[in-house]
Amino acid sequence: xxxxxxxxxxxxxxxxxxxxxxxxxxxxxxxxxxxxxxxxxxxxxxxxxxxxxxxxxxxxxxxxxxxxxxxxxxxxxxxxxxxxxxxxxxxxxxxxxxxxxxxxxxxxxxxxxxxxxxxxxxxxxxxxxxxxxxxxxxxxxxxxxxxxxxxxxxxxxxxxxxxxxxxxxxxxxxxxxxxxxxxxxxxxxxxxxxxxxxxxxxxxxxxxxxxxxxxxxxxxxxxxxxxxxxxxxxxxxxxxxxxxxxxxxxxxxxxxxxxxxxxxxxxxxxxxxxxxxxxxxxxxxxxxxxxxxxxxxxxxxxxxxxxxxxxxxxxxxxxxxxxxxxxxxxxxxxxxxxxxxxxxxxxxxxxxxxxxxxxxxxxxxxxxxxxxxxxxxxxxxxxxxxxxxxxxxxxxxxxxxxxxxxxxxxxxxxxxxxxxxxxxxxxxxxxxxxxxxxxxxxxxxxxxxxxxxxxxxxxxxxxxxxxxxxxxxxxxxxxxxxxxxxxxxxxxxxxxxxxxxxxxxxxxxxxxxxxxxxxxxxxxxxxxxxxxxxxxxxxxxxxxxxxxxxxxxxxxxxxxxxxxxxxxxxxxxxxxxxxxxxxxxxxxxxxxxxxxxxxxxxxxxxxxxxxxxxxxxxxxxxxxxxxxxxxxxxxxxxxxxxxxxxxxxxxxxxxxxxxxxxxxxxxxxxxxxxxxxxxxxxxxxxxxxxxxxxxxxxxxxxxxxxxxxxxxxxxxxxxxxxxxxxxxxxxxxxxxxxxxxxxxxxxxxxxxxxxxxxxxxxxxxxxxxxxxxxxxxxxxxxxxxxxxxxxxxxxxxxxxxxxxxxxxxxxxxxxxxxxxxxxxxxxxxxxxxxxxxxxxxxxxxxxxxxxxxxxxxxxxxxxxxxxxxxxxxxxxxxxxxxxxxxxxxxxxxxxxxxxxxxxxxxxxxxxxxxxxxxxxxxxxxxxxxxxxxxxxxxxxxxxxxxxxxxxxxxxxxxxxxxxxxxxxxxxxxxxxxxxxxxxx
Ligand code: ADP
Numbered sequence: 001x002x003x004x005x006x007x008x009x010x011x012x013x014x015x016x017x018x019x020x021x022x023x024x025x026x027x028x029x030x031x032x033x034x035x036x037x038x039x040x041x042x043x044x045x046x047x048x049x050x051x052x053x054x055x056x057x058x059x060x061x062x063x064x065x066x067x068x069x070x071x072x073x074x075x076x077x078x079x080x081x082x083x084x085x086x087x088x089x090x091x092x093x094x095x096x097x098x099x100x101x102x103x104x105x106x107x108x109x110x111x112x113x114x115x116x117x118x119x120x121x122x123x124x125x126x127x128x129x130x131x132x133x134x135x136x137x138x139x140x141x142x143x144x145x146x147x148x149x150x151x152x153x154x155x156x157x158x159x160x161x162x163x164x165x166x167x168x169x170x171x172x173x174x175x176x177x178x179x180x181x182x183x184x185x186x187x188x189x190x191x192x193x194x195x196x197x198x199x200x201x202x203x204x205x206x207x208x209x210x211x212x213x214x215x216x217x218x219x220x221x222x223x224x225x226x227x228x229x230x231x232x233x234x235x236x237x238x239x240x241x242x243x244x245x246x247x248x249x250x251x252x253x254x255x256x257x258x259x260x261x262x263x264x265x266x267x268x269x270x271x272x273x274x275x276x277x278x279x280x281x282x283x284x285x286x287x288x289x290x291x292x293x294x295x296x297x298x299x300x301x302x303x304x305x306x307x308x309x310x311x312x313x314x315x316x317x318x319x320x321x322x323x324x325x326x327x328x329x330x331x332x333x334x335x336x337x338x339x340x341x342x343x344x345x346x347x348x349x350x351x352x353x354x355x356x357x358x359x360x361x362x363x364x365x366x367x368x369x370x371x372x373x374x375x376x377x378x379x380x381x382x383x384x385x386x387x388x389x390x391x392x393x394x395x396x397x398x399x400x401x402x403x404x405x406x407x408x409x410x411x412x413x414x415x416x417x418x419x420x421x422x423x424x425x426x427x428x429x430x431x432x433x434x435x436x437x438x439x440x441x442x443x444x445x446x447x448x449x450x451x452x453x454x455x456x457x458x459x460x461x462x463x464x465x466x467x468x469x470x471x472x473x474x475x476x477x478x479x480x481x482x483x484x485x486x487x488x489x490x491x492x493x494x495x496x497x498x499x500x501x502x503x504x505x506x507x508x509x510x511x512x513x514x515x516x517x518x519x520x521x522x523x524x525x526x527x528x529x530x531x532x533x534x535x536x537x538x539x540x541x542x543x544x545x546x547x548x549x550x551x552x553x554x555x556x557x558x559x560x561x562x563x564x565x566x567x568x569x570x571x572x573x574x575x576x577x578x579x580x581x582x583x584x585x586x587x588x589x590x591x592x593x594x595x596x597x598x599x600x601x602x603x604x605x606x607x608x609x610x611x612x613x614x615x616x617x618x619x620x621x622x623x624x625x626x627x628x629x630x631x632x633x634x635x636x637x638x639x640x641x642x643x644x645x646x647x648x649x650x651x652x653x654x655x656x657x658x659x660x661x662x663x664x665x666x667x668x669x670x671x672x673x674x675x676x677x678x679x680x681x682x683x684x685x686x687x688x689x690x691x692x693x694x695x696x697x698x699x700x701x702x703x704x705x706x707x708x709x710x711x712x713x714x715x716x717x718x719x720x721x722x723x724x725x726x727x728x729x730x731x732x733x734x735x736x737x738x739x740x741x742x743x744x745x746x747x748x749x750x751x752x753x754x755x756x757x758x759x760x761x762x763x764x765x766x767x768x769x770x771x772x773x774x775x776x777x778x779x780x781x782x783x784x785x786x787x788x789x790x791x792x793x794x795x796x797x798x799x800x801x802x803x804x805x806x807x808x809x810x811x812x813x814x815x816x817x818x819x820x821x822x823x824x825x826x827x828x829x830x831x832x833x834x835x836x837x838x839x840x841x842x843x844x845x846x847x848x849x850x851x852x853x854x855x856x857x858x859x860x861x862x863x864x865x866x867x868x869x870x871x872x873x874x875x876x877x878x879x880x881x882x883x884x885x886x887x888x889x890x891x892x893x894x895x896x897x898x899x900x901x902x903x904x905x906x907x908x909x910x911x912x913x914x915x916x917x918x919x920x921x922x923x924x925x926x927x928x929x930x931x932x933x934x935x936x937x938x939x940x941x942x943x944x945x946x947x948x949x950x951x952x953x954x955x956x957x958x959x960x961x962x963x964x965x966x967x968x969x970x971x972x973x974x975x976x977x978x979x980x981x982x983x984x
Contacts, residue, residue, distance in 0.1 A: 004158070010045055070167075077153070077164045081105045084163065093168075095141020111139055112833050122164050138168070163191035165718025194830040222317040226306075231255045231273055234314070243319065245292045252614055261293050272892075273315050276303045286322070297323040349425075349446075352432070353398065354439035355384050368425070370417030377504055387414035394427075401431050402438050412447060424451040432790035437952050471583065477570070478523060479579040482506045486581075495588065514553055514563070522549045522565040523582035542884050545569060550587070562591040593871045619663040619670075623898055624905060626663070630656040631895045631906055638867070660896070664877035665805045667898075668729075672812045679723040679816055683842040686714055686766075688970075689724055690749060693731035701739045701747065708735070717753070720764070720839035724970055726813050727837070730877045731768070733806040734833045738772035740802070745773025745830070762841040765819070771832035777825040785823060786811040799865040810835070847968055868980065871896035871912040871941070873903045873929065875921045879969075883916065883946075890980065904932055912941045914980065917963065919947040934962035944973065 027124035058917070067074055075083055083101050091098050094109050101108075103644040106115040114137065121134055131153040138148045142699050148168045155163040217224055223240035236251050242261055244251060251259065256273070268287075276283055282304040287976050290296050299319050304733045306314045343350055345363045352360035369385055371375070382398075383391050390413035401409040412426045428443040465486055468475055474491035478484055484508040487499040495513035501508065508518035515521070525533045526547050534540055538548040546568035553561045567582040633653040641649060670678050694708050701708050731749070738747045750773050756763045777785065786807050807821075814821045825831035862875035870887065872894045874880045880896050887894050895912075897903045899921040906912070919926040930943050944965045945958040955966045965982065 013041060013045075027440075040788075050113055073168045075166050075168075075907045077105075077122060077166070079126065079523055080164045081119060081164075090168075093140050093170075106729060114138060121150075122152060122166075125154050125164055126162060129154045134170075135171075146170050147175045148172075199203045208525055218591075222321075225251075225317045225319075227273060227315045227317070229277060229313050231315075240319070243291050243321075261290055265289060268633070272301075272303060273317075276305050276315055277313055280305045287334075297321050298326045299323075312869070337920075348442035349442075351382075352439050352637065353442060354434050354436055354437065355382070356381050356395075358382050359434060359439060365444070368417075368423070368444060369415060370419050370421070372418050385415050387416050394912050397429075398440060401429060401440050404431060412451070415444075420743040424448045446768060456854075464656060473582065474584040474586075476502075476510060477579060477581045480527075482508065482524070484510055485579065486665055491584065494584065513976065514551075514556065516555055521582075522547060522551075522567045522581045525549070526567045526580050527577060528568045561586055561588045563587065609674055612674035614675075615666055615670040619667045623660065623663050623902065626656050626659050627895070627897060627906060628909060629653075629859075630660065631909055634893065634895055636908060650778075657779045661877055662803055664880075664898075665803055665809065668809050669805050669876070672809065677812070677816065679726055681723065682723050683719045683726060684722045684724040684839075685719055686716065686751065687718070689728050690731060690751070692882055692885075693728045693735055694749070695885060696732050697735045697739050700736070704739065704743065705742070706739060706742055707746045708749070709746060711751075713752050715753070716751065716766075717764070717841045719842040719844055720766070720837050721842045722817065722837070725876055725878055727817070728882075729876075730810045730813050730835065731770070732878055732881075734770040734835075735808045737806060738770055738774060738831075740979070742772040742774030742830070747772045756838070764839055764841065765836050767834065767836050768838055769834045771830060773830040776827035776829055776831055777823065778827050779825075782823060782825065786821065868914055869910070869912045870980075871906050871915045871919075873915060873921065873926065874946070875899055879918070883971060886971060886976055889973070890977055890979070898922075900926065900929030900932070904936070907933060907937065907940065915941045915943045916943050917943050919945055919958065925964075927957065928957070930961040930963045 038810055067085075067087040068089075070087055071089055073093045074085075074087040075090050076085035078620065079085050081107055082103050084103075086101055088098070091101060096109060104621075106118045109115075110118070121132060124130075125132055134150045134152070135146050137145050137152050139145050141609060146169070149171050150166055151169045152164055152166045155165050157163065188779055195218075217235075220237055221239055223243040224235075224237045225240045226235035227725050230232050232253050232255055233251050234253075236248055241248055246259075256266040256269040257263060260269065272283060272285060273279075283300065284300065284302045286298065286300050288296060288298050298321075301320075301323050302318045304316045304318075306316050310313070310806040346362055347366060349365040349368045350360070350362040351358060351365055355381050357378070358377050358381075361374060365377070366372055366374065375900075383395050386394050387925050394413050397407050397411070410426060411429050412424055414422050416422055424447045425444045426447045428445075429440050432439055433440045434441075434744075442576065468477065468486045469488045471488055472490055473485070474494040475487035475488045477490050478482060483504060484502050485504075487502045490689060492498055508520060508524075509520050510523075511517065511521050520530060520533050522533070522537070524530070526545075537551050539548075539549045543566075546566055548564060548566050550562065550564045553563055553947075556563075563584050564586045564587045565582050566581055569580050570578045572578040597693075630653055633649050633656065636649045637653070639647065639781055644693065668677075690710055690712070694710065698708060704847040727784070735747065735749070736894065748769075750769050751769045753764045754767070756765055811821050814835045815838060820837035821833065821835040823831055823833050872880060872887070874883060874896065875898050882894070884894060894916070895906060897906050901924045903917070905913060907915075917926040917930060921929075924932075926945060927949075930945075933940050933943060943963040944967060945963045946967055947958070947970060958966050965979045967979055
């Protein structure tokens with residue numbers, strides 16, 4: 001039995017045994033028989049197998065040795081991919097023991113992804129039966145990935161079992177070398193390509209360059225020429241052609257001698273060229289050349305030697321026309337000279353600062369900062385020179401300026417000099433570029449002096465403010481724009497508004513506390529006249545430069561107040577309006593007192609007025625019966641009377657007249673007191689006026705044996721403008737007193753005149769004096785004389801009579817005439833009364849006929865006039881006296897009436913032949929009285945008007961009122977006689 005048969009038989013036996021195992025449950029006898037047979041058969045097979053094994057074993061060892069001698073890993077896998085055979089190279093590769101690997105698959109030793117690929121490739125071989133060769137990446141036992149070439153073949157044994165035989169070769173190293181070789185080759189190929197391209201480009205560029213070079217040379221503005229060793233021009237560019245004004249053909253091949261217009265110039269050029277040729281040193285020369293006749297230019301010529309490969313020498317010349325540059329340089333030098341002159345002589349310090357350092361300073365900076373030299377300052381940090389307190393501010397400003405941020409261009413700060421002196425400077429800085437980088441240009445002015453005066457000014461301003469604040473009156477100050485600059489404590493108290501809330505405010509804010517609205521007030525009025533503002537004040541008055549205004553404030557804080565403001569313009573030192581100041585005072589209290597006073601005064605005045613009215617009434621009431629007394633006694637005296645009767649009647653008449661003159665004085669006085677006395681202004685003949693006065697007292701004086709003398713300065717003008725009647729009244733008062741209080745001696749009148757230069761050369765002060773040799777006045781009584789109703793003592797009254805009103809009236813009249821009255825007296829020796837008046841010289845008019853001189857000679861002639869019953873209507877006592885005096889001289893006597901009413905009453909009492917009627921009279925004037933007379937007594941007396949003013953139309957008016965004739969004042973005696981005689 002062969003081995004294979006034995007194996008087959010073994011299989012059959014195994015099958016039978018299985019069969020027996022099934023059948024054994026059926027029959028044990030049958031089982032025993034079968035077992036016996038089988039064991040026999042097994043023994044045979046066992047023997048056979050033993051033989052077979054020993055033969056195979058030796059064969060396998062041999063095979064094993066062969067396989068292990070392979071350096072390439074070798075393996076055999078069964079159909080289920082299990083290793084059934086491996087050589088040592090394979091187990092080494094996997095770093096496993098042989099026994100470990102047999103029966104296992106690739107998945108047990110290699111990473112899954114690799115094992116999956118092996119499996120797939122193996123399966124391909126099993127399936128197709130075709131051998132395959134693969135390049136596989138296999139991780140060896142050391143964990144290194146290797147590149148393996150694997151060849152896999154199918155082997156089928158005699159029994160038809162399929163096996164895979166694989167052999168692998170590690171190609172990792174050769175693979176790497178191959179790769180390196182390949183990449184080196186690629187690299188080489190690439191660089192060959194590049195070199196080729198480069199060469200091609202270079203070649204092209206070379207061709208281009210050659211073309212361009214020509215163009216470039218020609219496009220160069222500077223003339224270029226090349227000369228050979230023989231000095232012949234071999235190359236020129238367009239610019240060179242232009243320089244010589246020749247074509248290229250005309251130049252090429254020529255030498256300097258053929259090209260330059262002047263041989264001297266050519267020689268110089270030749271020599272310079274030769275120098276370059278021999279020394280090989282390039283030379284640059286500035287030349288002034290003439291290339292074309294008539295044109296000279298400055299050029300810079302650079303000559304260089306060039307040697308070609310074959311050793312030929314050439315000279316390359318480049319010419320540059322620097323004529324314009326030269327000129328510009330010259331101009332620049334000039335302007336630089338000017339600028340440095342300016343900078344060096346500047347009064348301001350000029351500084352350039354960069355990177356915080358001083359980069360430039362002009363000479364005056366050195367003296368500003370003390371004894372430093374320029375060297376010491378340059379490149380020093382500028383903050384070093386700044387006063388410590390100001391340093392950070394200046395540095396910050398500098399930083400901002402450099403950063404081009406907004407910063408004031410001008411401001412002041414302090415510097416410290418090398419000697420440690422602090423000075424104030426004002427800087428004016430700007431950002432500039434200095435050597436290509438930002439820097440600041442600074443102008444510094446020394447303002448130390450200015451600062452000092454400013455500070456002094458500030459100090460004095462402060463003092464002024466303190467003074468204003470201290471003022472007790474409410475005071476404030478505004479500037480020219482109307483802004484409040486001071487508001488003192490008093491005005492704070494008055495308005496309740498504090499200075500801090502008002503100072504700096506404009507737009508009439510200061511009017512608010514007073515008027516409740518913004519409006520111009522007194523302070524604005526001093527700056528600018530404004531009717532509107534003026535009208536708002538109760539009272540406005542200018543006092544020098546300031547203005548006073550009173551205003552009523554109904555709505556002020558704390559109720560109604562009266563304020564008086566005083567405002568004035570303030571000027572600066574140049575005389576320009578700087579502002580204004582107003583001081584306000586609360587005068588409410590004073591106003592109340594004033595109001596009371598005014599009321600009291602008005603009451604007093606009213607009382608005086610009623611007193612005067614009472615006096616006037618009283619006098620009138622007294623005069624009416626007195627006139628009757630005087631008038632009727634006159635009638636009686638005309639009749640037949642016994643001597644005694646005549647004496648009684650005359651006493652009655654004299655007493656009546658005296659009483660009348662007293663009444664007249666009282667009337668005058670009450671007129672003056674009531675302010676009703678008005679003076680006339682008409683030409684007065686001074687001498688005449690005095691004469692008439694003397695005449696009036698002459699009779700009494702003669703009775704007492706007194707002489708009256710008068711003395712008038714020759715130089716005194718004859719006429720003055722004034723009130724003839726009132727001046728005479730004063731004189732008569734003084735003269736009659738003198739006569740009255742003198743028992744023996746002389747009465748003297750003297751007049752002097754003094755021109756008043758200042759106002760008008762025709763204005764005079766007339767000085768009158770009346771002196772007597774009478775009883776005199778004791779000194780202690782002198783001061784009472786000119787008061788009303790005052791007499792030296794009561795005994796005087798008893799002895800001499802009088803009302804004590806004469807001097808009081810005289811004083812008032814003199815004062816009305818612009819003068820004064822006084823007395824010098826010594827008891828027992830006499831008195832001198834003085835008075836002055838102001839009067840303007842009047843035009844010289846014809847002297848009246850009855851001057852003192854003529855009258856003195858003529859009285860006797862007039863004594864035999866026909867008796868006429870005359871009524872004199874005249875309110876003024878002196879005029880009455882004058883008229884009576886004149887009538888007396890003409891041989892007439894007359895009754896007197898003080899006004900129109902008295903005239904009517906007198907005519908009612910008794911008939912008159914003539915009424916001499918003054919036109920202007922109180923109560924009833926002459927015109928009305930005349931009309932009344934004509935109405936009541938159509939066949940009544942002749943009426944002759946006497947008027948003060950000889951005005952045009954007066955005569956017509958008087959005649960129209962029923963009067964018969966007309967004479968004017970002052971009465972001229974011949975006129976009086978004419979009108980009286982006309983009636984006959
Ligand atoms: P009378 O009407 O009383 O004279 P006057 O005012 O004229 O009033 O005078 C006031 C007084 O002044 C007189 O009463 C007298 O005492 C005194 N007197 C005035 N003139 C003289 C004089 N020439 N000599 C002396 N005494 C005089």
